[in-house]
Amino acid sequence: MSAIAPTQPGKKDCILALDAGGTMTDTILVLPDGSFKVGKSLTNRRDEARSYLESVADTAQAIGLSSAEVHARTAVSIYAGTGMLNTVLTGSGRKAGLLVTRGFEDITIIEGGLTYLGQAQKDSLHNQLHEHTRPMIERQHVHGVLERTCGGSYFMEKHIAPGKVLIPFNAEHVRSAVTQLLADGVEVIGILFLNSFINPANELGAKAIAEQVIAAHDARVPVLTSYEVAPVLKENNRVKSLMLQCTAAESTRAALLDVQRAAQADGYGGQLLTLLSYGGAVNVSYPRLYETVISGPIGGMMGAQVLSRVLDLKRVLCCDMGGTSFDVGLVLNGQIPIRKDPEFAGHRLALPMVALDSVGAGAGSAVWLDKYKRLRVGPESAGAEVGSCYLYDRLTITDVNVALGYVDPDYFLGGKVKLDYERAVAALEQTVARPLGIDLYTAGSGILEVVGTQMRDAAATMMLAKGYNPAEFTTLVYGGAGPVHMWDFTAGLGVADIITVPYAAAFSAFGASCAEYMHRHHKGYVATIANDSNSVHKQRVGREIAALFSAMEVAAADEMRAEGADVSDIAFQYGIYARYIGQLESFDTPLAIADAAQAADCDGLVAAFETMYTQIYPEGARFPEVGYAISELYLKASVPKAMPLVPRYELAAPKPRDSAYVGSRAVHHRGRKCDFSVWQMGELLPGNVLPGPAIIRDPMTTLVVPPHKQVRFDEFMIIHYG
Amino acid sequence: MSTVAFNPTERASAPASSATAAHTVRHKIAQREQLTESTGHYWGIEEFTLKDADPLKFERFYSRLQSACMAAREVARFVAASPGGREMGEAVWALATAEGDSIALSEGFVAHSAAFPVAVRFMVEHGYEDNPGFHDGDVYVADDGFSCGAPHPGDTYTYVPIVIEGEVIAWACAINHIMEVGAPQAGSWAMFCVDTYMDGFVFPPTRTGENLRQYAWWDEMWKRRTRAGTMNILDDKMRLAGAGMILRSVHEVVAEFGVEYFKRAAREVIEESRRVVMDNIRNWMVPGTYEQCGFRVCKFKGLQKLWERADTDTLIHMHMRTTVDARGRICNDMTGSSRWGYHAFNAFPGGVKVAFMLGLAGALAYNTKFTAGGNYAVTGVLPEGSIYNPGTQVASHSNAWAQMLQVTTMAYNALIRGQFMRGYMEEAYAVSAPWDSVQGEGVLADGTPYGYTNFELLGACGHGAFAYRDGEPAVWFIASQLCNMGNSEEFEYLIPPLFHLGRKLQPGFCGHGKFRAGIGLTTVHWVVEPGQRLTASRAGSACSFNTEVGQGMMGGYPSPGAAVVIAQDTNLPELIAQGITPTTLQELVELHASGQLKVGKLETWKSDAPDHNLKDNDLWAEIAGTGGGWGDPLERDPLAVLADANAGQVPAEFAENLYGVVLSRRGAGYCLNAEATQAKRTALRAERRAQSLPVRQWWQHGRNQVLEGSMPDAVREMYRSSTSFAEYRTHFRDFWQLPVDFEI
Numbered sequence A: 001m002s003a004i005a006p007t008q009p010g011k012k013d014c015i016l017a018l019d020a021g022g023t024m025t026d027t028i029l030v031l032p033d034g035s036f037k038v039g040k041s042l043t044n045r046r047d048e049a050r051s052y053l054e055s056v057a058d059t060a061q062a063i064g065l066s067s068a069e070v071h072a073r074t075a076v077s078i079y080a081g082t083g084m085l086n087t088v089l090t091g092s093g094r095k096a097g098l099l100v101t102r103g104f105e106d107i108t109i110i111e112g113g114l115t116y117l118g119q120a121q122k123d124s125l126h127n128q129l130h131e132h133t134r135p136m137i138e139r140q141h142v143h144g145v146l147e148r149t150c151g152g153s154y155f156m157e158k159h160i161a162p163g164k165v166l167i168p169f170n171a172e173h174v175r176s177a178v179t180q181l182l183a184d185g186v187e188v189i190g191i192l193f194l195n196s197f198i199n200p201a202n203e204l205g206a207k208a209i210a211e212q213v214i215a216a217h218d219a220r221v222p223v224l225t226s227y228e229v230a231p232v233l234k235e236n237n238r239v240k241s242l243m244l245q246c247t248a249a250e251s252t253r254a255a256l257l258d259v260q261r262a263a264q265a266d267g268y269g270g271q272l273l274t275l276l277s278y279g280g281a282v283n284v285s286y287p288r289l290y291e292t293v294i295s296g297p298i299g300g301m302m303g304a305q306v307l308s309r310v311l312d313l314k315r316v317l318c319c320d321m322g323g324t325s326f327d328v329g330l331v332l333n334g335q336i337p338i339r340k341d342p343e344f345a346g347h348r349l350a351l352p353m354v355a356l357d358s359v360g361a362g363a364g365s366a367v368w369l370d371k372y373k374r375l376r377v378g379p380e381s382a383g384a385e386v387g388s389c390y391l392y393d394r395l396t397i398t399d400v401n402v403a404l405g406y407v408d409p410d411y412f413l414g415g416k417v418k419l420d421y422e423r424a425v426a427a428l429e430q431t432v433a434r435p436l437g438i439d440l441y442t443a444g445s446g447i448l449e450v451v452g453t454q455m456r457d458a459a460a461t462m463m464l465a466k467g468y469n470p471a472e473f474t475t476l477v478y479g480g481a482g483p484v485h486m487w488d489f490t491a492g493l494g495v496a497d498i499i500t501v502p503y504a505a506a507f508s509a510f511g512a513s514c515a516e517y518m519h520r521h522h523k524g525y526v527a528t529i530a531n532d533s534n535s536v537h538k539q540r541v542g543r544e545i546a547a548l549f550s551a552m553e554v555a556a557a558d559e560m561r562a563e564g565a566d567v568s569d570i571a572f573q574y575g576i577y578a579r580y581i582g583q584l585e586s587f588d589t590p591l592a593i594a595d596a597a598q599a600a601d602c603d604g605l606v607a608a609f610e611t612m613y614t615q616i617y618p619e620g621a622r623f624p625e626v627g628y629a630i631s632e633l634y635l636k637a638s639v640p641k642a643m644p645l646v647p648r649y650e651l652a653a654p655k656p657r658d659s660a661y662v663g664s665r666a667v668h669h670r671g672r673k674c675d676f677s678v679w680q681m682g683e684l685l686p687g688n689v690l691p692g693p694a695i696i697r698d699p700m701t702t703l704v705v706p707p708h709k710q711v712r713f714d715e716f717m718i719i720h721y722g
Numbered sequence B: 001m002s003t004v005a006f007n008p009t010e011r012a013s014a015p016a017s018s019a020t021a022a023h024t025v026r027h028k029i030a031q032r033e034q035l036t037e038s039t040g041h042y043w044g045i046e047e048f049t050l051k052d053a054d055p056l057k058f059e060r061f062y063s064r065l066q067s068a069c070m071a072a073r074e075v076a077r078f079v080a081a082s083p084g085g086r087e088m089g090e091a092v093w094a095l096a097t098a099e100g101d102s103i104a105l106s107e108g109f110v111a112h113s114a115a116f117p118v119a120v121r122f123m124v125e126h127g128y129e130d131n132p133g134f135h136d137g138d139v140y141v142a143d144d145g146f147s148c149g150a151p152h153p154g155d156t157y158t159y160v161p162i163v164i165e166g167e168v169i170a171w172a173c174a175i176n177h178i179m180e181v182g183a184p185q186a187g188s189w190a191m192f193c194v195d196t197y198m199d200g201f202v203f204p205p206t207r208t209g210e211n212l213r214q215y216a217w218w219d220e221m222w223k224r225r226t227r228a229g230t231m232n233i234l235d236d237k238m239r240l241a242g243a244g245m246i247l248r249s250v251h252e253v254v255a256e257f258g259v260e261y262f263k264r265a266a267r268e269v270i271e272e273s274r275r276v277v278m279d280n281i282r283n284w285m286v287p288g289t290y291e292q293c294g295f296r297v298c299k300f301k302g303l304q305k306l307w308e309r310a311d312t313d314t315l316i317h318m319h320m321r322t323t324v325d326a327r328g329r330i331c332n333d334m335t336g337s338s339r340w341g342y343h344a345f346n347a348f349p350g351g352v353k354v355a356f357m358l359g360l361a362g363a364l365a366y367n368t369k370f371t372a373g374g375n376y377a378v379t380g381v382l383p384e385g386s387i388y389n390p391g392t393q394v395a396s397h398s399n400a401w402a403q404m405l406q407v408t409t410m411a412y413n414a415l416i417r418g419q420f421m422r423g424y425m426e427e428a429y430a431v432s433a434p435w436d437s438v439q440g441e442g443v444l445a446d447g448t449p450y451g452y453t454n455f456e457l458l459g460a461c462g463h464g465a466f467a468y469r470d471g472e473p474a475v476w477f478i479a480s481q482l483c484n485m486g487n488s489e490e491f492e493y494l495i496p497p498l499f500h501l502g503r504k505l506q507p508g509f510c511g512h513g514k515f516r517a518g519i520g521l522t523t524v525h526w527v528v529e530p531g532q533r534l535t536a537s538r539a540g541s542a543c544s545f546n547t548e549v550g551q552g553m554m555g556g557y558p559s560p561g562a563a564v565v566i567a568q569d570t571n572l573p574e575l576i577a578q579g580i581t582p583t584t585l586q587e588l589v590e591l592h593a594s595g596q597l598k599v600g601k602l603e604t605w606k607s608d609a610p611d612h613n614l615k616d617n618d619l620w621a622e623i624a625g626t627g628g629g630w631g632d633p634l635e636r637d638p639l640a641v642l643a644d645a646n647a648g649q650v651p652a653e654f655a656e657n658l659y660g661v662v663l664s665r666r667g668a669g670y671c672l673n674a675e676a677t678q679a680k681r682t683a684l685r686a687e688r689r690a691q692s693l694p695v696r697q698w699w700q701h702g703r704n705q706v707l708e709g710s711m712p713d714a715v716r717e718m719y720r721s722s723t724s725f726a727e728y729r730t731h732f733r734d735f736w737q738l739p740v741d742f743e744i
Helices: A048-061 A067-072 A083-090 A107-113 A121-125 A171-183 A201-216 A235-265 A298-310 A397-404 A421-436 A440-464 A482-489 A504-513 A535-562 A596-600 A602-616 B018-023 B025-039 B049-053 B055-079 B110-125 B216-225 B229-257 B259-284 B349-365 B373-377 B401-422 B488-494 B572-577 B585-593 B638-646 B652-659 B674-691 B695-708 B713-722 B726-736
Strands: A014-020 A024-030 A036-042 A074-081 A096-101 A142-145 A165-167 A188-192 A223-225 A272-275 A281-283 A315-321 A326-332 A357-359 A365-369 A375-381 A474-478 A497-500 A517-529 A571-580 A587-591 A628-639 A661-669 A672-680 A689-691 A694-698 A701-705 A710-713 A719-721 B091-097 B102-105 B139-142 B155-164 B167-177 B206-210 B288-299 B313-324 B330-333 B378-381 B437-443 B449-454 B498-505 B521-527 B533-539 B563-568 B601-605 B609-613 B619-624 B663-666 B669-672
Touching: A014 A048, A014 A067, A014 A504, A024 A048, A024 A504, A036 A048, A036 A504, A048 A067, A048 A235, A067 A074, A074 A235, A074 A504, A083 A235, A096 A171, A096 A235, A107 A235, A107 B498, A121 B349, A142 A171, A171 A201, A188 A201, A188 A235, A201 A223, A223 A235, A235 A272, A272 A298, A281 A517, A298 A315, A298 A326, A298 A474, A298 A504, A315 A440, A315 A482, A326 A440, A357 A440, A365 A397, A365 A421, A375 A440, A375 B055, A397 A421, A397 A440, A397 A661, A421 A440, A440 A482, A440 A661, A440 B055, A474 A482, A474 A504, A482 A497, A482 A701, A504 A701, A517 A535, A517 A602, A535 A571, A535 A596, A535 A602, A535 A628, A571 A596, A571 A602, A587 A602, A596 A602, A602 A628, A661 A694, A689 A694, A701 A710, B018 B025, B018 B167, B025 B110, B049 B055, B049 B259, B055 B091, B055 B102, B055 B167, B055 B229, B055 B259, B091 B110, B091 B229, B091 B259, B102 B110, B102 B259, B110 B139, B110 B155, B110 B167, B110 B349, B139 B229, B155 B229, B167 B229, B167 B259, B216 B229, B229 B259, B259 B349, B259 B373, B259 B401, B288 B401, B313 B401, B313 B713, B330 B401, B349 B373, B349 B378, B349 B401, B373 B378, B488 B498, B498 B619, B521 B585, B563 B585, B563 B609, B585 B619, B601 B609, B638 B652, B638 B663, B638 B669, B652 B663, B695 B726, B713 B726
Parallel strands: A014 A074, A074 A272, A096 A142, A096 A188, A188 A223, A315 A474, A474 A497, A672 A694, B330 B378
Antiparallel strands: A014 A024, A024 A036, A272 A281, A315 A326, A326 A357, A365 A375, A497 A719, A517 A628, A571 A587, A571 A628, A661 A672, A689 A710, A694 A701, A710 A719, B091 B102, B091 B167, B139 B155, B139 B206, B155 B167, B288 B313, B313 B330, B437 B449, B437 B533, B498 B521, B521 B619, B533 B609, B563 B601, B563 B619, B663 B669
């Protein structure tokens, strides 16, 4: 049975997905039968092409092939990493200049005063120590240009029309500024004018003049406008996205092109893809490459999206527990919700991003008591040093699991790494048990309970904060530490089902291989639909929106075609951002329409908004009598690419075969010592049922099944816990 | 997950019968006070029985409550209409005990929780518990300083009782600063009120809804009594949406932990944080007294001709004597401050408590659970009849913050000085808390009325200088940890005729010193198509200590004062055609001085700017948002002065005349003339010596002025008011060594 649905003929039947972290570059190779192999190499920041090839070669070796042989059979290679993050953090991006509306020349320094981003509450409360994030563009390279455009108001037609140019841009200011920037040696120029998201005429006009000046100087300096990069309200967020694109994205593109050239030279016949921060994959020609800046944690979300479709799950709560954090997100009706203004490295961006919440609790998180004997977990993490049981000098969650018996110290990474049980016990004793005056196992159980509660609260908040009923959700658990703690943090969540997969530790890489080839386009748009709006007004608004969606469809198809994608089977999804008139925040309102023309039904748009709003807020928060405002349209365009299939198997008997049984192990579970049977993940079959207390071991993770619980392997080898 | 949740069809009601008197809020308040006072521990909690028995369960309990408050903010704030509530930190959601003591809070306006107990006490003492009774999911709203402790009527509070088995066990609370309060003068801070009957839409705790839903009439009140009905209704819905989420979470927590655990553990949480805050005070401060004063101009002469009692210019005196004891308690004695008056700057005790905690809250409690515990470590003495405890309901408090932020900064400055003395250099800085705003109302061409406030210069300001480094610009907001100016594009969306021509840093606008403050902010608004009418005024200014003049520390200079310049009947279109616009207040003044900007009328206001009717092409420019310097400017590293000049942050003329650093032109920038600098600094020091007086001589001169009464009328009246309090009269006489029978 082939697990691959190849879109290319011949032997292009494998998928490569790589995640280039700060330390390691991990590879997952999806084979035609749906199975996969994992490999890794040390990340080489100066030569990512090299670490890419080394990691692929390490993976290929597992099936007796060379990297070239694997590349020759690879339909798609997806490469996600932290290169752009490092560029921003180190300030090593391109030297950029910026033209802004005159009077806003200090915008990169002031940055709206947002100096608390990314801080925990205790740090944000200590606010006399707040500091600005270093500007991505130096102040001396920011110049003002006289211009003004009206963005419209919530009084709409009662005042100046949205988009009216109040002051045309001053061309001489543009010429003077660009000439100076060229003399200063900038490599790229950005332009941000107020309210350009409504009417980009001034921005685009200034760009044309700037390009003339650049050409006259025989220079090669690209010019980007905020309208092209992020045409949405809020100049402080928009300028951050523009600066990110100007400074970091282009240097990252150069590194990705190096990797692509290396892969192609090694026999890969396609284009290298990378991951968007809102899910989906694009090739490295994608114009708004800054949208790939946060791609690490979303691989698993995309994997969950695929599983939700295979298993026909309407609502999925995704729980990813790795070494340093516990990330939770949702997949709703096959879609991943996104946030419009995420925080990144101290900057607030105008960038759609998969909505994730994180708790700083992972397997490697340090556990400690503060001077008031309060238990603290993280944020420090042991990383590859694991814990006191290996190379770290502090107690970690993994130490607790080793001390209690959940994790076998002799089978970590399949036995490649030997953990020191005695040191784990000593660390738990010295760090927590003795200072609190409680016994070792009570301390260990209590720590897991606190960590489990933090994770459970994060998971519950993700559902309840949006007004969803947990009983309608399936919880999908993955990440290397996910199956170890699944029994604890899912207790009491009240969800319909709890599932994981045998390859939970590599699920994020698997997810990366599942990414759609997809673009998302946003367009600022201002219209109101008052209660007394007549049908003529509604028809006009509806027609405008339908026409804008049609134009966005054309733009999306053109863009994908320019990237070399086959757009013959392009598919679109539509949405608006809407609010009650007077509200400042618009809400993501997906539209269940089949084509752009159906958006012309204004009443349908309002109904979609009300449906979405009442899912989140109580009846008392509705305010329909003031009418509705639409502030933005968005379009998701996707084309098919090679995707892994989730294989379906014949069901075997509930009882596992004998070869799956490893033995038994004493575990201190919830303060009681009891024997857990131990099983080998690779030997279990679809249809098998394992009652607890049991532990299923795998080289990359451990699945804990406590007493009175069981796991069942279904025909997709999905593991159901309950 | 348990689903024991709020059930709108079966409303739990708190009993008022004597059989269950122990469960009444009235009884709980009395019991809390008796136990706290007699034992010195909150609710008499000397041992942490629950925490010690199972510390991990205890942490899990608190985590549930804290995450409920955080989640409430994260979800509910998007309902808001005002940027202040949504993301600028001018809102908070909280869970409080039945007596009103906060147990857990979201991010945001955390210090405002200090007013919760005032409202709860008022409701109980005025019979609310019997009529109409407290029911699960009832909705109460209030904004009155006298009865609910609101610092001013713009700070609007929502309280939702959480009732289980007939007993109020907690309140879900929310606060935000609304954009318009419906006073005769439009905006958030009406400046020229004579008494509270001019404060706008002011109301005591009022039951405005039930079952987590407001009554229909309540929306109509916002529409009829304020100029921004839609926005205020949406803010009201925002507060309630979050409070409803907290209520549901508490029901789940109680189902899991039990009512008795909830009540006891909540008290242990508060007592734990109280002890940590006192630990911090012991560690960070030196026991003793810290004495400070501030002044506030009150220019009512001529503005209030209809009300003769208010038709006067006065100076308000704020006097704070902070005592820190060896146990780690702070007491701020405001004796000596002016008596209350017929102006907008009075405050009530609840609001003063908020002012005490505004700066101290984060500074003292960032390393513990943030609860009401800190409120028990910081107390105050507020003499009846004073501006901080008028003892009468009629006092206006509509613009209390315009003087009370000095209370905040004085309290905070005492802590900073303690930390400096103890060697916590990284914490020590010249406290700054500037705030400024343009507010008003208008009528569009078609007759549509509206009210507005622009919070941008309130949401972010520069730090004063630190003891070891310069401050940064637009970096913090003393009232909340969520510093945020908002976006120009959003304010233009809300205030149609006002368009930004500038939102910048004003070079040189900061307190100078060995280390200088963060550079201040300046904005220029351009009026376009105001329709039938656009009025604008500006609240918050004219204070000596802060908010508008950041005090210097250790020889550092204070910040320059904030100001507004209003240019009316201008030739701006001609300038635009030439490619010229003023982008800062300073540029506006210079363009006018050069004759390029022609104006029919140019006004500069360094005190409260009253309502101005603005027309097409009028300009409204402001400057604010910095703090004081630290250390003598003559000790500043000349290379730092050079760097500032080359970065355009400090004008070159400041370098020479203020810092004694002589710079020479080099290309587009400057270079340092080291030799000339040394000579200049020597000369400046000699000048200082020539101008200085021995302290005794200075004191004798001051004493003579007092004896002869040779001081401006407003100053004389101010001292007359302050010395009418016996304790301060003694203090004043002792300092100046005046005859026993001396009266001002």
